[in-house]
Amino acid sequence: MQELTDENFVERVLRSERPVVVDFWAPWCGPCKAVEPVLADLAAAHEEVDFAKMNIDEHPLTASRFGVLAIPTAILFAGGHAQETVVGARARSHYEQAWASWLSPAAEPA
Numbered sequence: 001m002q003e004l005t006d007e008n009f010v011e012r013v014l015r016s017e018r019p020v021v022v023d024f025w026a027p028w029c030g031p032c033k034a035v036e037p038v039l040a041d042l043a044a045a046h047e048e049v050d051f052a053k054m055n056i057d058e059h060p061l062t063a064s065r066f067g068v069l070a071i072p073t074a075i076l077f078a079g080g081h082a083q084e085t086v087v088g089a090r091a092r093s094h095y096e097q098a099w100a101s102w103l104s105p106a107a108e109p110a
Contacts, residue, residue, distance in 0.1 A: 001052055001053050002052045003053060004053065005058075005059050009062045016050065018050050019048070019083075021039065021076050021077075022053070022075050023035065023052070023054070023074050025056065025072050026071055028057075031089035032071055032072040035089045035090070036053075038091070039051055041092060042092065070087055072087075072089060073088075083102070
């Protein structure tokens with residue numbers, strides 16, 4: 001997963017031609033660590049969507065701009081806008097259901 005910054009967010013996410021899921025996290029956040037492998041599995045299974053992460057301690061402006069008040073928060077962006085937000089550590093199936101409009105129905109968990 002690519003690392004995002006406040007400086008490259010617009011170019012890599014809002015101007016992307018593909019949907020992008022951004023995982024807003026922090027190193028001290030236990031649930032964030034639990035979500036990381038789930039999102040990595042989704043990234044591997046769904047190549048039609050890009051997955052990235054943003055450390056909110058190092059890059060707070062973007063998190064604030066999109067109303068991230070709790071972490072982990074994962075937001076799917078498409079067409080330059082936030083489309084669907086998932087707050088908290090969730091099962092893979094929860095993310096797949098929330099983002100079903102953008103994920104191909106292909107992959108089963110490995």
